[in-house]
Amino acid sequence: VIVDAHTHMGVRHGWRHEVRTVLDHADALGVDAVICSHLASIFYSLDEGNRELGEAMRRHPDRLHGYVAVPSGRLGPAAPAAVAHYAERYGMVGVKIYSTPRVPAGADRLLSVAEPAMLPVVETATELGLPILAHATPHECAWLTARVPEARILMAHMGGTAIAHGDWTAAVDTAHDAQGIYLDTATSTVDAGMVEYAVSIVGAHRVIYGSDMPLLEPSVQLARITGADITAEERALILGGNAVRLFGLADAS
Amino acid sequence: VIVDGNAYVGDWPYWRLPAVGEDDLLRTMDAHGIDVALITSTKALLVDALSGNAEVSAMARRHPDRLRPVAVIRAGAAAEAAQSRDTEPTACRLTPALDGTGGLSRVDDVLAHVVDMGVPLFLTARVVMNWGLPRYPVADLAPVVDRVGDLPVVLSGVNRVDFAAAADLAGRPNVYLETSCLQEFDAMPRAVQAFTSDRLLMGTGLLLQQASCGLVKVTDCDSLDPTDRERIAGGTAQRLFRIEDRNG
Numbered sequence: 036v037i038v039d040a041h042t043h044m045g046v047r048h049g050w051r052h053e054v055r056t057v058l059d060h061a062d063a064l065g066v067d068a069v070i071c072s073h074l075a076s077i078f079y080s081l082d083e084g085n086r087e088l089g090e091a092m093r094r095h096p097d098r099l100h101g102y103v104a105v106p107s108g109r110l111g112p113a114a115p116a117a118v119a120h121y122a123e124r125y126g127m128v129g130v131k132i133y134s135t136p137r138v139p140a141g142a143d144r145l146l147s148v149a150e151p152a153m154l155p156v157v158e159t160a161t162e163l164g165l166p167i168l169a170h171a172t173p174h175e176c177a178w179l180t181a182r183v184p185e186a187r188i189l190m191a192h193m194g195g196t197a198i199a200h201g202d203w204t205a206a207v208d209t210a211h212d213a214q215g216i217y218l219d220t221a222t223s224t225v226d227a228g229m230v231e232y233a234v235s236i237v238g239a240h241r242v243i244y245g246s247d248m249p250l251l252e253p254s255v256q257l258a259r260i261t262g263a264d265i266t267a268e269e270r271a272l273i274l275g276g277n278a279v280r281l282f283g284l285a286d287a288s
Numbered sequence: 289v290i291v292d293g294n295a296y297v298g299d300w301p302y303w304r305l306p307a308v309g310e311d312d313l314l315r316t317m318d319a320h321g322i323d324v325a326l327i328t329s330t331k332a333l334l335v336d337a338l339s340g341n342a343e344v345s346a347m348a349r350r351h352p353d354r355l356r357p358v359a360v361i362r363a364g365a366a367a368e369a370a371q372s373r374d375t376e377p378t379a380c381r382l383t384p385a386l387d388g389t390g391g392l393s394r395v396d397d398v399l400a401h402v403v404d405m406g407v408p409l410f411l412t413a414r415v416v417m418n419w420g421l422p423r424y425p426v427a428d429l430a431p432v433v434d435r436v437g438d439l440p441v442v443l444s445g446v447n448r449v450d451f452a453a454a455a456d457l458a459g460r461p462n463v464y465l466e467t468s469c470l471q472e473f474d475a476m477p478r479a480v481q482a483f484t485s486d487r488l489l490m491g492t493g494l495l496l497q498q499a500s501c502g503l504v505k506v507t508d509c510d511s512l513d514p515t516d517r518e519r520i521a522g523g524t525a526q527r528l529f530r531i532e533d534r535n536g
Contacts, residue, residue: 195418227307249473254509258504
């Protein structure tokens with residue numbers, strides 16, 4: 036089973052991503068199921084994107100799973116309420132949160148997920164058994180798990196982002212020290228040895244395949260795993276076994 | 289023929305590489321079906337251009353059908369550039385973000401040597417697609433293109449941030465693009481649209497980057513037609529660097 040745990044749909048700044056595009060590419064690569072979040076709810080509206088994604092999930096119940104995206108904890112009680120609502124209404128299997136510390140240019144820290152306002156979201160997700168895909172730095176992920184120790188945080192891009200200064204070694208080391216942190220492999224960084232280092236330090240059971248499609252080229256992202264120097268058992272865990280276990284996808288897959 | 293237009297060999301201080309030296313390089317190329325690689329020395333990039341260039345030149349002499357040396361040159365270091373001629377490079381590489389010069393001032397004397405040698409010039413925006421390593425904006429590299437006449441120039445290490453600036457230079461027939469840092473969705477068709485496959489070179493960034501990633505984006509790209517795929521994977525590099533098909 037291959038599960039892509041990091042995909043998107045929606046529109047942002049001229050990029051339009053239809054769910055059909057995501058599923059067509061999944062088909063081409065032999066990906067059985069995807070877990071998707073909607074760009075409108077990551078960056079704009081607590082409800083608009085999540086609702087649209089939920090309806091798309093109903094059209095593709097066997098292979099399209101969803102994250103409830105929360106643009107900010109600063110929206111108050113509506114944010115954790117949305118997590119509970121969309122998880123119940125559409126069966127979404129996780130929550131997506133996103134730090135934008137460099138947006139807009141010139142602002143040092145506009146919206147970080149590592150702030151008290153985000154804790155009710157993380158607590159609600161954890162109570163509901165929903166893992167959280169966090170586009171965040173290793174430090175921010177550690178901040179969250181230190182305050183909600185039972186939370187399961189899937190660190191998007193495993194440090195391979197501008198906000199994390201590309202420091203995937205720090206990401207892996209952070210996950211080593213915090214058992215609730217998992218590593219998402221989706222990143223434009225294709226440094227040699229990156230996946231192998233993650234497996235050697237935290238174990239394959241906490242490394243999860245994601246592509247970030249249709250933002251990144253999915254064939255490249257799959258090649259990061261299929262081309263890594265790891266065992267077949269480790270590869271199977273990363274490509275799907277871990278996601279099935281972490282997100283409770285067994286029945287759907 | 290598969291040609292890796294952007295490969296590196298040598299030690300690397302930023303993380304532990306699975307493969308480092310000459311034997312590893314050839315093994316990695318074999319494992320991925322890469323026939324020929326243009327190799328740049330990481331020692332030359334990071335500390336010592338003269339000895340690093342000499343090392344890759346020696347490797348290429350030992351494996352003339354597999355390896356082609358790229359000499360690192362630095363702005364303000366005309367004497368180094370002059371000595372690099374002795375290594376008989378297939379191309380030269382300017383990497384202002386990483387070479388300790390802080391930029392491109394006093395580059396004219398160095399460029400004069402490259403023009404005189406008549407070999408293509410790599411202009412490097414970034415060595416690998418890692419957000420933590422230094423980058424030199426393509427827009428700031430552009431003035432170099434104006435100073436080398438019709439010498440072929442290969443924009444190297446371009447990613448989505450720099451792609452628009454690179455595409456702005458695509459109207460010049462001597463400007464090429466290598467693909468090692470293009471990871472975005474549909475990056476290859478957009479690159480073909482801007483440059484045409486006659487001026488696109490597949491680069492993997494091995495041994496610093498995972499070779500399979502650089503390959504699949506070209507060889508498995510369904511939205512490229514077979515002719516474009518063949519050119520990007522090797523045909524363009526064969527023509528540009530005068531690489532013969534060892535299989536005839």
